Amino acid sequence: MNQVLAGIDFAPVLPHWLLVALAVVVLAALAPALIRVVVTAEGQRRIAPARGALLRLAAFAALFLALANPRLVEETRETRPDIALLVVDRSDSTGVADRTRQIEAAREALEARARRLPELELRTVEVPEAGNQGTRLWSAVERALAEVPRARLAGVIALTDGQVHDLPPAPNLDAPFHLLLPGRAGEVDRRIRIVEAPGFGIVGRQVELRVVVEDLGATQQGGAARLTIRRDGGAPRVESVPVGREHRIAFTIERGGPTVVEMTAETRPGEVSDINNRAVVSINGVRDRLRVLLVSGEPHAGERTWRRLLKADPNVDLVHFTILRPPEKDDLTPLHELSLIAFPVRELFQVKLREFDLIVFDRFANRGLLPPVYLRNIADYVRSGGALLLSVGPEFVGPTSLASTPLGQVLPARPPTGSGAAQAGLVEQPFRPRVTALGSRHPVTESLPGANPTEGTGDATWGRWYRAMRADARSGSTVMEGPNGAPLMVLDRVGEGRVALMLSDHIWLWSRNHDGGGPQAELLRRIAHWTMKEPELEEEDLTARIEHGHLTVQRRSLDPGPAPEIVVTAPDGSVTRHRVEARGGRVTVEMPAALPGVWQATDGQRTAYAAAEAGNPMEIADLRADDAKLRPLTVATGGAVRWLGGDGGVPELRRTAPGRDTHGSGWIGLRRNGDHTVTGITALPLLPPWLALPMVLGLAILAWRREGR
Structure with a gap:
């Protein structure tokens, strides 16, 4: 909109100080003529100016007026509309109760009323949900203010519940800030x-x-x-x-x-x-620190393999015994001259047996060192939740085999029996260990580097072994096979416990990188951790976890059949069903998990739970609509606090002059700044020289003639 303003302006020809000095000199010169004392006929004294003094004063006044150069100035202005910000809070806390409807209704009403006000532009600013950072309302206001000239800012209106988490101690705002809150005061x-x-x-x-x-x-x-x-x-x-x-x-x-x-x-x-x-x-x-008992039946090349593996784990307390002098060895050396200690059978296998998390027998033969009662204790220890791992050699197929003792009741495989069993059970030939079809799905042996293809064709690239024990697997899972498809590693659950049986003592060749080596450390670590029931190595398991707002459900099973349906229950009770094809014994379901609380997943047999924290914990820490945080800002800027749920509803909008009240009963004000751009200026002299000179000369002549009479 264009406006035309007119006014009188002065553009002196001489500097102001010189004009003032000349005026002082003129007044001093005219003072005797202007202030003259005369005596009347009655003899009274009075002050009367001399003849022509006033005309001389008028002539000088006209001269000074001409030197001041008065002008009639006409200015053309283009006014610019003021800008107001409407800040709408869209964070999660504004979605509770009836706040969303109230805020949306207030936004529509304010935008409609602002359109009816002249010379006002209303800009709407959305405050989005900020994840775990709370409500970033002031950050949104500052970004909007960066695009608004402060000379045109009429005010800020905030539609929010008042839960703001980025308000600085002293906000920089020189326009009224009005706070409109959904609901009513005094919420709990x-x-x-x-x-x-x-x-x-x-x-x-x-x-x-x-x-x-x-x-x-x-x-x-x-x-x-x-x-x-x-x-x-x-x-x-x-x-x-x-x-x-x-x-x-x-x-x-x-x-x-x-x-x-x-x-x-x-x-x-x-x-x-x-x-x-x-x-x-x-x-x-x-x-806690795992206590492992390792008993080596005799010194051999693979003994250090087990010791290095278990000692390398800082969470393992290892107790290791090696039988260096079996009972049948009698060289008539006096006991007091031996540097060996007696094998503490009673302390280990009766008194402190339950204190161990894992018992490992490495090429241990039953030579009378462990009476049947202690072997029975070990079997009971396994059934009640203990872990047993056997790495066997030729002794397993001989007359001193542990399979022939009470411990054999918990072993998943038995060696051949009868005459010639020792020769029939011992296989000494080069072979490469292979992962079975079942082993490709078992967490202990799946995805081992260098294993044979999961389709079952082709050999592994692992180094060769040269000795294996032939045994008949009667229970458990055969995850690796040796020569001619014979069981090489069998894993089994017995009661509450677990048993792992490795039917070869040549895994130590991998640690020496013989013939290319193999994943010796990783395989033994997995076996040991599986026997000790580490959750990530459960072969039949259903797990659920939530990361970055997404739920991941993973089902692991050895069953080669089709995977069952996965049913997911959200914290609000809603149920979703998922059917996914199994790959390698695993089924993975992924879905968004925005609701905080406990998510439940089940496959019909097992159930898993995952905890989802609130996506914005700062946002739900206090769900009240409250003006406590923003009231100091409204007071400092002259703004108002209004409740949308009260009797007043959405207040009216008014334009107010600077310095006047910006709110009242039922209304809030937006400042009228009057910002403008000057588009043109014209100046018309009121006393041009051609007029000023005759005027001054005329007055001077009149004064001269008056004085000459």
């Missing part, structure tokens, strides 16, 4: 705040969670609330906890891997939402 909210939660716990030991149930916005604090606790979707445990005070929850880690604990506080009457009444904690169960 209950939440669970986790004070401390361990990231991991030792299997078999207790861990402790520290939580607080808090009531926000309540006029009265205290009392108690019921807290429901579930572990891995099990039966709920209900405890009464004091509100506002720290509460400790203790439980025992029963297994390795993640343990998901869900806590839910009862809903408070009148609270705005119960989203933050629930908290989920995932605690990873790990084993």
